[in-house]
Amino acid sequence: MQKRHHNPRLAKIHRSYKVDEVASLYGVDKNTVRNWIKAGLQCCDSKRPTLIMGQDLNVFHALRRSKNKRPCKLNQIYCMRCREPRQPESGLIEYQPINEKTANLIGLCPVCNTLMNRRISQAKVEVFASQMGFALPLVDLHIIDCH
Numbered sequence: 001m002q003k004r005h006h007n008p009r010l011a012k013i014h015r016s017y018k019v020d021e022v023a024s025l026y027g028v029d030k031n032t033v034r035n036w037i038k039a040g041l042q043c044c045d046s047k048r049p050t051l052i053m054g055q056d057l058n059v060f061h062a063l064r065r066s067k068n069k070r071p072c073k074l075n076q077i078y079c080m081r082c083r084e085p086r087q088p089e090s091g092l093i094e095y096q097p098i099n100e101k102t103a104n105l106i107g108l109c110p111v112c113n114t115l116m117n118r119r120i121s122q123a124k125v126e127v128f129a130s131q132m133g134f135a136l137p138l139v140d141l142h143i144i145d146c147h
């Protein structure tokens with residue numbers, strides 16, 4: 001089963017929650033909340049019942065979310081459907097300059113055939129071009145030259 005992401009802004013930061021309140025807020029069972037505490041969620045368990053600050057809940061979920069994000073390598077684009085960085089099919093990569101600083105790379109996921117997008121810096125476009133194996137049109141090189 002896929003790990004669920006929880007909204008890191010769901011809890012009210014100035015409120016404290018009991019374990020069962022946390023469970024109903026996120027729609028999970030109390031054991032899940034206890035696992036979160038074991039996994040590093042801050043709580044005041046010197047008192048009974050255990051109280052968890054809303055702010056700590058939000059921090060915990062924000063951290064988890066950022067840990068689950070996998071960074072793309074230079075030759076990869078993140079596929080929203082697979083939820084994985086993928087190396088796009090070579091020869092099918094489209095390069096679209098947005099402005100002098102940024103460009104968009106569009107590639108096809110080799111696994112699920114979904115179009116993937118990656119915003120890149122124009123300064124690095126040649127690195128991406130050589131890593132992913134796409135050719136830069138001359139007109140785009142011209143844009144890089146004139147800033």
Ligand SMILES: [Zn+2]
Nearest residue numbers: 079082109112
């Ligand atoms: Zn995919």
